[in-house]
Amino acid sequence: RILISSRLSLFDLLPGAHAPTAPVPRKSSAADDAASPAHHLLAFGVSADNPTASDPSEPIELLALLRTLGVRILTTTSGSSHYSPQIRQPGTTPTGAATPFALEDPLIGVARQIHSTHALAAHFPDLCCIGSGLQALGRYLPHVASALIERQWLGAIGIEASVPDIATRVEALIGAG
Secondary structure (H helix, E strand, O other), X not given: OOOEEEEEEOOOOOOOOXXXXXXOOOOOOOOOOOOOHHHHHXXXXXXXXXXXXXXXXXXXXXXXXXXXXXXXXXXXXXXXXXXXXXXXXXXXXXXOOEOOOOOOOHXXXXXXXXXXXXXXXXXXXXXXXXXXXXXXXXXXXXXXXXXXXXXXXXXXXXXXXXXXXXXXXXXXXXXXX
């Protein structure tokens, strides 16, 4: 038996769009035309009323189609690192310095990613949803991951190579538990 999986970006953000404190997304030099307030209507998984809020209806519709094609495992991500890097980049470097993309507190992005993935997992309970994009949690990542899986918000957590000591952290968590 072959399990078919997919990686799906659940939502986009406009270049420069960030937390709801910004009334209108900033224009990006690379995409001045695309950052107009009306452009968010074309963005995938974005609320028609608020360009800084995700809307799960499009990802749910696409995933329903993917499931008819046999997809049973889904790794979730968000945005494009080329178009809207502020979604997936941490707000600070390991030394604590702000990154050029730190337009919002990285925990806002983590919460957005978790809630978007949970919306899919709740809609498709037999699907294994693998959450990603949690690196900004730093040393708390294993604890949050454990809680999300235990509460069945996610089936598993995908961790990128940007967390070099994650195996040690998880091992310590398991040993302490």
